[in-house]
Amino acid sequence: MTEPIFELNDIVVTVNHGTPEQINIMDHINLSIYPGDFITILGSNGAGKSTLFNVIGGNIPITTGQILLHGKDITNMSVERRTRFLSRVFQDPKMGTAPRMTVAENLLLSEKRGQYRGFGSRHLKAHMAKFKDITSVMNNGLEDRLNTATGKLSGGQRQALSFLMATIKRPEILLLDEHTAALDPQTSQELMQATNDQITRNHLTCLMITHHLDDALKYGNRLVVLDHGKITYDIAGDEKDNLTKEELLSFFNDLDD
Amino acid sequence: MSIIVSAIGQGLTWGIVGIGLFLTFRILDFPDMTVEGTFPMGAAACVAAIYSGASPLVATLIAFIAGMLAGLVTGLLYTKVKIPVLLAGILVMTAAYSVNLRIMGRANLSLFGKPTMLRNHFLESLPPYFDSVVLGIVVVAIVTALIIYFLQTNLGQAFIATGDNPTMARSLGISTDAMQIMGLGVSNGLIGLGGALVAQNNGFADVNMGIGVIVVALASIIIGEVVFGDLTMNQRLIAVTIGSILYRFVILLVLKLGFNANDLNLISAIVLAIFMMLPVLENRFRIRHTLAKGMTKHD
Numbered sequence: 028m029t030e031p032i033f034e035l036n037d038i039v040v041t042v043n044h045g046t047p048e049q050i051n052i053m054d055h056i057n058l059s060i061y062p063g064d065f066i067t068i069l070g071s072n073g074a075g076k077s078t079l080f081n082v083i084g085g086n087i088p089i090t091t092g093q094i095l096l097h098g099k100d101i102t103n104m105s106v107e108r109r110t111r112f113l114s115r116v117f118q119d120p121k122m123g124t125a126p127r128m129t130v131a132e133n134l135l136l137s138e139k140r141g142q143y144r145g146f147g148s149r150h151l152k153a154h155m156a157k158f159k160d161i162t163s164v165m166n167n168g169l170e171d172r173l174n175t176a177t178g179k180l181s182g183g184q185r186q187a188l189s190f191l192m193a194t195i196k197r198p199e200i201l202l203l204d205e206h207t208a209a210l211d212p213q214t215s216q217e218l219m220q221a222t223n224d225q226i227t228r229n230h231l232t233c234l235m236i237t238h239h240l241d242d243a244l245k246y247g248n249r250l251v252v253l254d255h256g257k258i259t260y261d262i263a264g265d266e267k268d269n270l271t272k273e274e275l276l277s278f279f280n281d282l283d284d
Numbered sequence: 285m286s287i288i289v290s291a292i293g294q295g296l297t298w299g300i301v302g303i304g305l306f307l308t309f310r311i312l313d314f315p316d317m318t319v320e321g322t323f324p325m326g327a328a329a330c331v332a333a334i335y336s337g338a339s340p341l342v343a344t345l346i347a348f349i350a351g352m353l354a355g356l357v358t359g360l361l362y363t364k365v366k367i368p369v370l371l372a373g374i375l376v377m378t379a380a381y382s383v384n385l386r387i388m389g390r391a392n393l394s395l396f397g398k399p400t401m402l403r404n405h406f407l408e409s410l411p412p413y414f415d416s417v418v419l420g421i422v423v424v425a426i427v428t429a430l431i432i433y434f435l436q437t438n439l440g441q442a443f444i445a446t447g448d449n450p451t452m453a454r455s456l457g458i459s460t461d462a463m464q465i466m467g468l469g470v471s472n473g474l475i476g477l478g479g480a481l482v483a484q485n486n487g488f489a490d491v492n493m494g495i496g497v498i499v500v501a502l503a504s505i506i507i508g509e510v511v512f513g514d515l516t517m518n519q520r521l522i523a524v525t526i527g528s529i530l531y532r533f534v535i536l537l538v539l540k541l542g543f544n545a546n547d548l549n550l551i552s553a554i555v556l557a558i559f560m561m562l563p564v565l566e567n568r569f570r571i572r573h574t575l576a577k578g579m580t581k582h583d
Contacts, residue, residue: 084455110457123455125448128441136445141457144438151436192456 030098031059032232033200038082038092040256052078053089054256060200060234064263065226067243068236069275070253076236079253080202083234085109096199111141114193116186116206123189126178130169130188133177134158137192161191165221183214187221194225201226203235219246240275252278289413291536295529296420297481300427301497302504302524304474307431310505310520312447312467317373318358319475319501321380322351324494326476327483328387331395340401344480350387351476352469354380359465377494384491392490400484416485423481424525427474432518443467444517475501496549503556504528510562531555 040053052075060066070076081087082094085106094102096112114137117123124133135149135158155173162169165187169180177185186206193201203222207215223246226233237243243250250267252260260278262270301323308316326347333343354376361372385391402408407415434440445453446463453460475497483489508520508527515523538551 106454107457107459110455115455117451117455122449122451125445125452127448128444132441136441136458137456139438139456144442144458146434146437146439149436149438149441 029061031061031095032097033060033083034058034093034095034098035082036093036095038094039090040078040082040087041090051090052256053082056082056092056256056258058251058258058261060232062232063230064232064234064249065247066234066249066251067247068234068251068253069238069240069243069279070236071279073255074253075256076253077204078256080115080204080234080236083200083202084113084115108141112199113202114140114196114198114200115202116189116193116204118205118208120182120185120189120209123192124177124180124185127176129174129176130162130180131155131158131173133188133192134161134195137195140196140198161195162188164225165191165218167217181214183210183218186210186218190218190222190225194229194231197229197231199232201231201233203233205236205238208238240272244270244272244275286411286413287536288533289411289417291532292529293413293416293420293485295532296424296525297416297478297485298500298532299420299424299504299525299528300481301475301478301501302508302528303424303427303431303521304471304478305498305501306505306521306524307467307471307474309502310447311444312464314369314464314468315373316355316358316468316471317370317498318355318376318380318468318472319373319498320494320496321377321384322354322472322475322494323479323482323497324384324489324491325354325380325387326351326479327489327493328384328393328479328491329476330480331393331483331489332387332389334395334398334400335393340399340403340484344401344477344484347480348473348477351479352473354383354476355468355470355472356465358472359468362468363461363464380494381491388489388491391492392488394488395484396487400487401481402484419481423477427477428521428525431521435517496552499549499552499556500531503531503552503559506556506559507531507534510559 035056035058038053038056039051041049041051043049056079068076068079078087082089085104089102093100101109125136128136131151131154135151135154158173159170162173167184167187169184169187172180172184177188180188186209190206207218210218219242225231235247248267249263250260250270251258305316305319308314329350330343330347333346334340338346358372358376361367361375362369367375401419402415407418410418435444442453442458443463443466446458446460450460453463479493482493504524504527506527507530508523511527511530512519512523534555535548535551539545543551
């Protein structure tokens, strides 16, 4: 068995401490992420899906528990430092790109994710050919709009760009936070297909939150279900491949009882 | 004629203040009130330094540093103590008033008979008022070139991204706190520098000279934008200085119409308000225009 890249050990996040509303929004979570894992994450609203991503990204402090990267404790590492190994695509197309900067400028920014940014010239022109290649794989005309401000792109193009920005510098872990949810069904399917192609081709390690049971079954090698801040279901490999939508649905119905 | 040359000289000097405010107001999207304190602080620091025997050039650089320090305080209050930026600026602006009195030892200090950057052989050999034009062009050119270069660096791009989308910037590992502190520092440094040049131009520093500075600086930015419309970032920086000169012309015109110099702040505010209204008025006009066109076509 290979070593996990990333481990969450007994993570608890408590909010409203000392008040009657005190609640554990992460309740003793244990999760080990292995190289090449493509984990789809399901859960109803308030189950703790976004909290899980915020814990991994360092955006919210944990109450107790330990976070390990390659076996090293990074529990108190800042958000900025974690971007060296982590990248993220948000649900809202407006969140992932700088609207007044051009597509090429955004890509250039993301190419230095987690790295030192100094007084060296950015050398935008030298990157244009490479950016054209990278954007053309999305098949949505992005490659012809490299000098357009991203605020003028369609939602689909912006999300495709966000995805490219998250993967242009290979992340050790990629977090996709319902990144196709804000798009129309057609565009959503196209982006999901392109996402899957990129992840499989480049053997990326990825966690993807989704609301689509079909997507959760179709993509990835592992499926995790969250409920009330707990992991209630975690299957991988053949077991996941053989899972049917009916079984998954019945499982969700059990949760409600 | 000389009155126009004088207006150009003033416009250039105040252009530096406009560029300083551009960094926070337009790039970081901050309403930074610190400037009303850092402008007289630059003037006070410069004049006090000249009094204590520093060369005018050194005194002007000290003014930059003084302004920058005040800006850093605003930045720290905003990022580390989480005081809203508008309030943080007002706090530092208010505190700066007392600091400025301390620096000068009194409410105003004349540079009469003291060396300034305008008192050298070359500038004094020029026709009247051309000295401030030449000095203004040199300083504005240096400042604009440095900022344009900076914005093209990796750090400068991170700075722009911080203002454009802080969430994204953080997700790419950019320390938005550091960018905002830096922006407030450099911006107020430039405004202090502007204050030092204005003091040398006018021949004195006054503790009350900061009142209305933010309106004048905003007017430079907005007039530049309204007159030139859609521009690239570099062109916008240059447009600020041109806007600043145009603003001086407008003020000159208004004073020629017979308004009193005591009404200057009222006039400044009205000029800024009018220029901010123009895009709205034009939009309305265009809508009517197209509507009218559409009607006639169908006829």
